[in-house]
Amino acid sequence: MPVNKVFKSCDEAVAGIFDGATIMVGGFGSYGGLPINLIVALSRQGAKDLTVIANMGGVGFELSKRIKPGGYQDLGVLFEHGQVKKFIGSVPALGGMPPDSPLERMYNEGRVEIEVVPQGTLAERIRCGAGGLGGFYTPVGVGTVVAKGKEKKVIDGKEYILEMPLTADFALIKAHKADTLGNLVYRRTARCFNPVMATAAATTIVEVDDLVEVGQLDPEIVVTPHVYVHRIVEVKQ
Amino acid sequence: MKARLDEQTIALRAAREFADGSVVNLGYGMPGLCADFIPEGRAVFFQSENGMLGYGNLASDAEKDYEMINASDQPVTPLPGMCFFDSAAAFDMIRGGHIDVVVLGAYQVSEKGDLANWGRPGRPATGMGGGMDLAAGAKKVIVTMLHTTKTGEPRIVKKCTYPLTAARCVTLVITDLAVIEVTGKGLVLKEIAPGWTVPEVQALTEARLIPASDLKEIEL
Numbered sequence: 001m002p003v004n005k006v007f008k009s010c011d012e013a014v015a016g017i018f019d020g021a022t023i024m025v026g027g028f029g030s031y032g033g034l035p036i037n038l039i040v041a042l043s044r045q046g047a048k049d050l051t052v053i054a055n056m057g058g059v060g061f062e063l064s065k066r067i068k069p070g071g072y073q074d075l076g077v078l079f080e081h082g083q084v085k086k087f088i089g090s091v092p093a094l095g096g097m098p099p100d101s102p103l104e105r106m107y108n109e110g111r112v113e114i115e116v117v118p119q120g121t122l123a124e125r126i127r128c129g130a131g132g133l134g135g136f137y138t139p140v141g142v143g144t145v146v147a148k149g150k151e152k153k154v155i156d157g158k159e160y161i162l163e164m165p166l167t168a169d170f171a172l173i174k175a176h177k178a179d180t181l182g183n184l185v186y187r188r189t190a191r192c193f194n195p196v197m198a199t200a201a202a203t204t205i206v207e208v209d210d211l212v213e214v215g216q217l218d219p220e221i222v223v224t225p226h227v228y229v230h231r232i233v234e235v236k237q
Numbered sequence: 238m239k240a241r242l243d244e245q246t247i248a249l250r251a252a253r254e255f256a257d258g259s260v261v262n263l264g265y266g267m268p269g270l271c272a273d274f275i276p277e278g279r280a281v282f283f284q285s286e287n288g289m290l291g292y293g294n295l296a297s298d299a300e301k302d303y304e305m306i307n308a309s310d311q312p313v314t315p316l317p318g319m320c321f322f323d324s325a326a327a328f329d330m331i332r333g334g335h336i337d338v339v340v341l342g343a344y345q346v347s348e349k350g351d352l353a354n355w356g357r358p359g360r361p362a363t364g365m366g367g368g369m370d371l372a373a374g375a376k377k378v379i380v381t382m383l384h385t386t387k388t389g390e391p392r393i394v395k396k397c398t399y400p401l402t403a404a405r406c407v408t409l410v411i412t413d414l415a416v417i418e419v420t421g422k423g424l425v426l427k428e429i430a431p432g433w434t435v436p437e438v439q440a441l442t443e444a445r446l447i448p449a450s451d452l453k454e455i456e457l
Contacts, residue, residue: 028287028324029310031303055324057362095355095363096266104362114362119286120328120370127325140332140373143404145356146365188321190304192287195323223323 033190171201182229
């Protein structure tokens, strides 16, 4: 019998996330692929001193009202609650928005550390970590602040910098459908960082729109194989 | 005050650079407007770094689906033949040289084609997103921007003072005053906004402009 991976609630699924953990959070921006129910459950759970790896830092609930009437929750809630000590991502804060996102405010107050990573380099560092590789040479960032302190190498006359792998203790992932084994499929652009991050964590926790029985997903369209998935919660849309 | 081109017109001019069948990525802000101005009779495949190729226009309120967004977080419409992939695949496509044209905004462009488009004074927490990957990987980098800052400072400079996105990557700059090509000899002024003279545009440009032998009014 395979172990039971299905959890009844997001609160139960994020239990055991410990203080000081490194957490990857899927998605792209403030919506579309963000595992928002798991994020909010983690904000309730209260783990602190977290290192969060995500593409964007979120705008936070107050600032989101300027984008959408009534506002919405995003990753900003973890910063609002002071749970994060370090953020690694490509857009900590949006230059086109006022400097009022929870992450930017905390950064300006010296309460959180930021490591800014070009978006493609972020994806590739995670893929490297997931695949057991020790790093890779990329031309992205050569001649910029990103290259600072990194090993340089010229290959076939072109300059590259060495980027190191990223892994995590936990990944919070949004998928469209899962079977009870943990095979995942995604919907449209909600795929984004989710499949990459799902493969790079010791414990991968997934919220899905629909949970189906084994055998109901066409094996030809499975994007994330079940071996990477440890906890599943169905959150009906 | 002489009239300058508006953002729609800058985007219209930039979209004329999209060849039939080309794969195009549009950056945050003004570049996104290019999607509405594809020249008639040309097929263009828009790539978005959050993982799709071949999407359509911005979605109307009735069509909005927040799992169908471009990289500027705007809902867009699907088109026949489109496909989805993950972020790692999206950037393989970008770094691997499969993007014909990227249109990016900028704070500054230097006379050597250096691009600064992500960081600015007083905002240390902003990030470059996919800009560095796109600037380094796309075959052609077009910058659309206003020729000067709100306070009238030139954005086309000898050397960028803002943090670089990538060095020597820009091929064409399209502003509200001019179309400028970055060449080995320097910045060639190819087209100029209606009613403006070369000395007037040069006065608002820190880097030296070389008027093209066939310099003309901006063609739309």
